[in-house]
Amino acid sequence: MTSLVITIRIGLNNMLDSLAEPNIVITLGLILALGIIAGAKRFLDTSGILAAGIIGIIVGIGGHWTWLAILLIFLVAGSFATRWSYDEKDAMGLAEAREGARNWANVIANGGAPALVSMIAWLSSDSIIWAAPFLAAVAVASADTLASEFGVLDPRVRMIISGKHVAAGTNGGTSPTGQLAAAAGSLLISFLGCILFTTFSVGFDVDIVRVFFVISLMGWTGCQVDSILGAIFENRGLMTKGQVNMVSIAFGAAATYLFLSLV
Numbered sequence: 001m002t003s004l005v006i007t008i009r010i011g012l013n014n015m016l017d018s019l020a021e022p023n024i025v026i027t028l029g030l031i032l033a034l035g036i037i038a039g040a041k042r043f044l045d046t047s048g049i050l051a052a053g054i055i056g057i058i059v060g061i062g063g064h065w066t067w068l069a070i071l072l073i074f075l076v077a078g079s080f081a082t083r084w085s086y087d088e089k090d091a092m093g094l095a096e097a098r099e100g101a102r103n104w105a106n107v108i109a110n111g112g113a114p115a116l117v118s119m120i121a122w123l124s125s126d127s128i129i130w131a132a133p134f135l136a137a138v139a140v141a142s143a144d145t146l147a148s149e150f151g152v153l154d155p156r157v158r159m160i161i162s163g164k165h166v167a168a169g170t171n172g173g174t175s176p177t178g179q180l181a182a183a184a185g186s187l188l189i190s191f192l193g194c195i196l197f198t199t200f201s202v203g204f205d206v207d208i209v210r211v212f213f214v215i216s217l218m219g220w221t222g223c224q225v226d227s228i229l230g231a232i233f234e235n236r237g238l239m240t241k242g243q244v245n246m247v248s249i250a251f252g253a254a255a256t257y258l259f260l261s262l263v
Contacts, residue, residue, distance in 0.1 A: 027060030030068050034075070043079040047104035055111040059134075062118030063127070066196040067134055071114065073192055074142050077185065078110075081149035094152050094169040109242035110141040113249040128203040132211050132260055133253040135193040139186040139219025140252035144226045144245065146185035151178020160227040171241075172231025174224075186219025214259055222252030 031053055038044040044052060052075070060068040082100040089095035096102070114137045121130035151157075152168050154177035159166050166173045194212045197204040226248035233239040239247075 023060070023065050026065040027056070027068055030060065030065060030072060031056040034072055038075065041079065042099060042101045043075060044107065045098060045101045045103050048102045048107045051104035051107040052111065055107065055115045058115045059111075059118045062115075062122035063131070063134060064201050066193075066200050067114075067118060067131070069196055070135065070138050070189060070193050071111065074110075074138050074145075074189060077142060077188060078145040078149075081146045081181075081185075084149060085153055089149075089152060092152070092168065105242055109245040110145070110249065112246055113137045113253055114141075116250070117253050128201065129260075130257070131197055131201060131204055132206070132215060133257040135189060135197070136215045136218040136222070136256035137249050137253040138193070139189040139215050140222030140226070140249045141245070142185035142189045143182040143219045143223035144185075144248065147174075147178040147182035147223050150181035151175045154178060159231060160224065161231050171234045171244075172227050174227055182223040183216075183220050186216050186223070190215040190219060211260070214256060218252045218256045218259070221255070222248045225251050 034052055034056060035049050038049050038052065056068050056071070059071060079100065079102075082096050082102075086095055086100060114134055117130055117134045117137055121127040121134070124130060151174070154175035155168060156177075157166050157168050157170065157173040157175045158164060159170070160172050160174045168175075190212050193215070194208050198208055226244055229239060229244045229247060230241075234241060234244050
């Protein structure tokens, strides 16, 4: 009971710190910008915008406005990748529905784990230690999205487990283009996140080169976990695409936390 009270007290103190100027003002501004841009550019449908707004509040208050900024960068990068050669992907039957506008389920699948990390940070006595796991979670989401959207255009697809040739778009299939896109997606989030966090997040005093490489590696590795889960479970109907995404993204966050804590 005592530990629960202490945890709640820590969470309230962290929340009050997050609500302090200018964090809450910038957070609300970013959420407003998210809604306007996502709606105008059709990055998200109405349900997706509402879900993103809720996640944005959790991330901005539980973590920091820079954490939310990283999610916005992922949204823009992922939407750009989705729209890339959209007609070609549509002709193949592999394009995202609604001309690429993501709905609430996709937002939760990709943003649920980062939001959970933000909530854990809010309840933690040292919330800044969760910044790197948060970045890793978004890096996995970015790696997987870019790998899927660019990799589907590459016919050199092999099943990640067996190495057999499979059709583009097959769950668990990987291609050279997809792997390069996964690395680029992870590096993008890791690089920009480290810059934002070291510049604006108070207390993010870490070996930035080490953290950058760990996050980049975990982002790419999480994408491979996504492919493995897709090959084993999604193809058998045991997991949905959203569940595979959530588990692989959570893996990236957890693995990063453990690695940086123990190594």
